[in-house]
Amino acid sequence: LAKTTQPISMDSYEGQEVNITCSHNNIATNDYITWYQQFPSQGPRFIIQGYKTKVTNEVASLFIPADRKSSTLSLPRVSLSDTAVYYCLVGGALNTGRRALTFGSGTRLQVQP
Amino acid sequence: GAVVSQHPSRVICKSGTSVKIECRSLDFQATTMFWYRQFPKQSLMLMATSNEGSKATYEQGVEKDKFLINHASLTLSTLTVTSAHPEDSSFYICSARTSGGGETQYFGPGTRLLVL
Numbered sequence: 001l002a003k004t005t006q007p008i009s010m011d012s013y014e015g016q017e018v019n020i021t022c023s024h025n026n027i028a029t030n031d032y033i034t035w036y037q038q039f040p041s042q043g044p045r046f047i048i049q050g051y052k053t054k055v056t057n058e059v060a061s062l063f064i065p066a067d068r069k070s071s072t073l074s075l076p077r078v079s080l081s082d083t084a085v086y087y088c089l090v091g092g093a094l095n096t097g098r099r100a101l102t103f104g105s106g107t108r109l110q111v112q113p
Numbered sequence: 114g115a116v117v118s119q120h121p122s123r124v125i126c127k128s129g130t131s132v133k134i135e136c137r138s139l140d141f142q143a144t145t146m147f148w149y150r151q152f153p154k155q156s157l158m159l160m161a162t163s164n165e166g167s168k169a170t171y172e173q174g175v176e177k178d179k180f181l182i183n184h185a186s187l188t189l190s191t192l193t194v195t196s197a198h199p200e201d202s203s204f205y206i207c208s209a210r211t212s213g214g215g216e217t218q219y220f221g222p223g224t225r226l227l228v229l
Contacts, residue, residue, distance in 0.1 A: 034217065043117075043206045043220035044157070087156070100147045100208075101218050103157040 004088045009108040018075045020107050022088030025069045031090045033064060033071045034101065038085045047086075048073070083111045115141045117209050119221035126197055127229055133193045134224045136207030142187035143209035147218065148180075151204040163190040197228040 005023045012018045024033070032051050036044035048055055050062040050071070061074040075082060085106040116139040126132050136146055144165045149157040161182050162170045169182035181193040190209075194201055204225055208218040 036220075041204065041223065041225065043119075043208075043223045046217060046219060049217055100159050100162055102159060103149075105156050 004090060004104040006086075006088055006104060006107045008105060009110065011110050011112065012078055013112050014079055015077050018078050018082075018109060018111075020073045020075075020086055020088075020109070021070060022073070023070045024088070024090045027068050027090050033062065033068075034089050034091075035060070035062065035071075035073045036087045036089065038087065038106070044087060078109075078111050080111050080113060083109060085109070115139075115209070115211055115217075115219040117207065117219050117221040119205075119207055119224050121224060122222060123225040123227075125227045125229065128198055129196055131193055131195045132197055132226060133191055134205055134207075134226075136190045136192070136209070136221055138188045138209040138219075141209070141211055143190075143211070144187060145210050146184060146190040147208045147210070148182060148190075148192050149206045149208065151206060151223075157206060160192075194226065197226070199228045202226055202228045 003026060032049055034049040035047040037047050038044045048057055048060050048062045050064050052064050052068060055062045063072040085108050087103050087106040089101040091101050118137045118139055120135045124132055146163040148160045150160050151157045159172050160175045160180060161172060163182045163184040165184045165187050171177045179195055181195060184190040204223050206220055206223040208220040210218050
């Protein structure tokens with residue numbers, strides 16, 4: 001399974017854009033990149049998923065370069081409620097069977113007022 | 114997105130007793146569910162993969178006789194912690210994978226287990 005590397009922690013202020021980069025040098029051809037958000041004592045919440053280029057939804061954008069060895073989660077105008085741990089995972093490829101997503105250490109984002 | 118529920122949300126039990134945790138996919142069918150465990154300040158660790166109608170696949174180091182998994186239907190998987198001990202105290206989280214299209218895992222809210 002592809003291993004991911006993320007910064008352990010990041011700090012930001014309300015209203016700023018936050019970009020969290022994840023490296024996954026060993027990503028397989030069929031792997032997707034998925035980001036989750038987790039608050040204390042809650043299960044991870046799906047944020048966004050992509051395979052290549054750029055994906056945008058109402059919550060975030062995901063930028064994936066052509067070599068797919070890294071990805072960047074972009075959170076526009078963060079608020080205090082975005083303080084959480086963000087996990088980057090690779091896997092869950094289309095129709096490839098039953099591999100579970102493997103969690104790395106995640107990035108602890110702290111948003112200050 | 115798809116909704117996954119867990120019950121109970123928290124449980125306290127005495128050492129030596131067994132505890133059952135239920136995981137349900139509420140608005141979709143899941144042939145595969147996963148069970149994770151998370152200790153404080155740590156990431157999620159996969160315990161086992163639960164397949165509907167067949168035996169679960171356990172990760173290395175996870176005792177299958179201690180953590181019994183049953184996936185009797187396409188919407189329900191259960192994890193039973195048998196003869197629980199204080200070191201089993203943890204946050205247990207299940208997830209279910211949607212089938213078809215880009216597969217995505219959706220996670221339940223978690224169950225906090227405290228063994229006294």
